[in-house]
Amino acid sequence: MTGYQSAFAAALLDPEASPPLSLRVRDGDSMERCFAVYRNNVAVSLVDALAERFPVCQRLVGEEFFRAMARLYVAQSPPSSPLLMTYGDGLAEFIAAFPPAQSVPYLADVAYLEAALTRAYNAPDAEPLDAAAFTAIDPETLPDCRIGLHPSIEIIRSPWAIGTIWSANKDEHEPAALDPSQAEDLVVVRPSLDVELHRLSADGHAEFLIALAQGETLSVAASAASAACADFDPADAFAMLVSLKLTCDIRLPSS
Amino acid sequence: MNRNVAPGHRAERRSPGSPSGFVLTDLPAQAGVSLKPVHYDAILNEYDEAPDRIGFFEIHAENYMGAGGPPHHYLSRIRRDWALSVHGVGLSIGGEASLDTEHLDRLKVLCDRYEPHSFSEHLAWSSHGGRFLNDLLPVPYNHATLTRIVEHIDELQTHLGRRMLLENPSTYLAFDNSAIEEVDFLSEIAARSGCGLLLDVNNVFVSAANHGFDPAAYIDAFPIQHVGEIHLAGFSVDSSMGPTLLIDSHGAPVDDRVWRLFERTLARTGPVPVLIEWDNDVPTFTTLLDEAEKAGACLSDVDAEADWRACVA
Numbered sequence: 001m002t003g004y005q006s007a008f009a010a011a012l013l014d015p016e017a018s019p020p021l022s023l024r025v026r027d028g029d030s031m032e033r034c035f036a037v038y039r040n041n042v043a044v045s046l047v048d049a050l051a052e053r054f055p056v057c058q059r060l061v062g063e064e065f066f067r068a069m070a071r072l073y074v075a076q077s078p079p080s081s082p083l084l085m086t087y088g089d090g091l092a093e094f095i096a097a098f099p100p101a102q103s104v105p106y107l108a109d110v111a112y113l114e115a116a117l118t119r120a121y122n123a124p125d126a127e128p129l130d131a132a133a134f135t136a137i138d139p140e141t142l143p144d145c146r147i148g149l150h151p152s153i154e155i156i157r158s159p160w161a162i163g164t165i166w167s168a169n170k171d172e173h174e175p176a177a178l179d180p181s182q183a184e185d186l187v188v189v190r191p192s193l194d195v196e197l198h199r200l201s202a203d204g205h206a207e208f209l210i211a212l213a214q215g216e217t218l219s220v221a222a223s224a225a226s227a228a229c230a231d232f233d234p235a236d237a238f239a240m241l242v243s244l245k246l247t248c249d250i251r252l253p254s255s
Numbered sequence: 256m257n258r259n260v261a262p263g264h265r266a267e268r269r270s271p272g273s274p275s276g277f278v279l280t281d282l283p284a285q286a287g288v289s290l291k292p293v294h295y296d297a298i299l300n301e302y303d304e305a306p307d308r309i310g311f312f313e314i315h316a317e318n319y320m321g322a323g324g325p326p327h328h329y330l331s332r333i334r335r336d337w338a339l340s341v342h343g344v345g346l347s348i349g350g351e352a353s354l355d356t357e358h359l360d361r362l363k364v365l366c367d368r369y370e371p372h373s374f375s376e377h378l379a380w381s382s383h384g385g386r387f388l389n390d391l392l393p394v395p396y397n398h399a400t401l402t403r404i405v406e407h408i409d410e411l412q413t414h415l416g417r418r419m420l421l422e423n424p425s426t427y428l429a430f431d432n433s434a435i436e437e438v439d440f441l442s443e444i445a446a447r448s449g450c451g452l453l454l455d456v457n458n459v460f461v462s463a464a465n466h467g468f469d470p471a472a473y474i475d476a477f478p479i480q481h482v483g484e485i486h487l488a489g490f491s492v493d494s495s496m497g498p499t500l501l502i503d504s505h506g507a508p509v510d511d512r513v514w515r516l517f518e519r520t521l522a523r524t525g526p527v528p529v530l531i532e533w534d535n536d537v538p539t540f541t542t543l544l545d546e547a548e549k550a551g552a553c554l555s556d557v558d559a560e561a562d563w564r565a566c567v568a
Contacts, residue, residue, distance in 0.1 A: 003351065004395070005380060005392075006384065009384060013386075013388075022430060022431045023428045023429070023430060023431070024428070024430070025428060026465070026466055027467075029498055029500070031428075033497055033500070034427045034465075035428060037427040037493075037502060038390055038393075038427065042389060046389055078386045078387070078388065079386065080386060082317050082345025082355075082381065082382065082387045083317055083320050083321075083345075083361075084317065084389065085320075085321055120324075121324050121325065122323065122324050122326070123321075123322055123323060123324065125323035125324065125327075190324060193324070
């Protein structure tokens with residue numbers, strides 16, 4: 001083939017670039033204008049995809065700011081895959097380094113949360129374990145078991161109250177006043193059809209879950225959580241695992 | 256309730272130049288609609304008991320390539336009761352580079368899972384140099400591009416173990432090095448690769464307006480023996496900076512002039528599966544279905560014994 005696609009693609013992503021040569025339009029029309037249809041389709045459809053995936057971020061900064069920011073992100077980081085459900089996984093990182101967004105210091109973390117929510121939405125399906133699955137295990141053995149967490153799980157720790165901010169802004173109504181500067185630990189999970197967002201209110205639960213996610217045994221995870229938080233209560237953390245439907249598999253210690 | 260789409264429902268259109276044993280489409284020769292997540296509940300709550308009102312659903316393949324979750328839950332439910340068309344928008348068949356083998360594998364997984372009644376893609380490119388541009392970009396029509404596209408379609412059809420339909424694009428630009436008319440280009444691709452064609456009547460109207468050719472003449476010259484499906488959609492109009500430019504927006508009702516072009520098409524093809532596409536500013540399901548029923552009425556009006564049978568005999 002002629003190799004025209006490199007020049008065409010480059011000009012699509014750069015509004016300053018001229019349309020490539022060797023194109024033609026009908027008499028009386030302009031090349032710039034017709035090429036701009038494609039350029040606009042690319043930019044608008046990708047900005048729309050981000051607006052759909054990050055609705056709370058858009059609400060927090062307003063449509064105009066969000067779309068201008070998204071357009072820069074699109075130019076800098078166009079998708080590498082035709083699976084647009086994954087597009088924007090890097091938006092949080094972009095926002096964190098984007099000076100005009102620094103007046104909303106929690107925006108990057110909210111973007112991270114919104115990306116996690118859609119990852120959970122599309123994650124593999126798995127049936128969560130109920131309490132009976134744990135009571136069936138020999139209590140002597142249980143501490144040495146490893147836990148298969150639900151494949152949709154995301155554990156997020158933020159110095160900002162991003163779960164509260166997200167909940168207050170996910171609908172159209174006017175959000176209640178809140179203090180954004182309260183740190184929050186969150187877990188995202190989709191035990192069945194609906195994605196759930198839970199705030200981990202008790203000390204050490206995030207450390208406990210992170211250790212389990214890293215493949216540690218229940219007892220090692222509990223020790224890690226206790227070391228981080230003196231008030232950690234293993235029974236409480238265990239109840240949280242079951243009630244939030246975070247587990248799918250119990251792996252017995254190999255003898 | 257379960258409704259198995261009976262073989263008697265099928266269009267059973269066969270193309271003379273096709274690989275033996277492959278029908279052009281297993282979709283019913285009825286009107287279908289794009290499947291949109293905002294309509295899942297309305298479809299399952301209101302039409303589960305009256306599935307015959309909807310001929311088939313069409314999905315964008317890439318929206319169902321996640322591992323799990325609600326998209327697959329609802330699509331599985333809907334697939335039980337309705338015929339399904341899988342329409343890819345991301346393979347970049349017109350790309351200069353080789354096809355993305357990971358994406359071919361994803362399409363294979365999707366088709367194996369849902370066993371759709373049709374698979375279609377576009378005469379366009381959308382990826383280049385590791386970037387996905389999310390638009391259906393134009394291709395010059397010459398012998399080099401023809402050869403490349405036929406190779407890509409061969410590769411896809413072999414990988415999926417099924418025949419595909421290739422859709423004519425809407426375009427806003429042409430290439431100096433185009434040497435073949437679009438209709439002839441599509442006809443030659445179908446003849447060489449054995450693929451069928453998806454005739455988007457709205458795209459014909461949009462391109463005709465933007466390039467100044469006669470859409471009726473395009474329809475009259477189209478190789479209808481290869482047509483396995485028709486698309487209808489709405490366009491938007493830009494008159495801001497020069498002569499009127501039509502944009503294929505998929506965000507409006509089908510224009511009256513496109514309906515007339517559709518009737519002209521049907522007079523040649525006879526009953527064919529027809530889809531109402533509506534991807535932006537998606538209306539209520541009732542509005543979408545009203546549009547589909549308009550298309551269905553056109554299908555009923557054409558003589559099922561029209562001369563298309565003579566063409567494929």
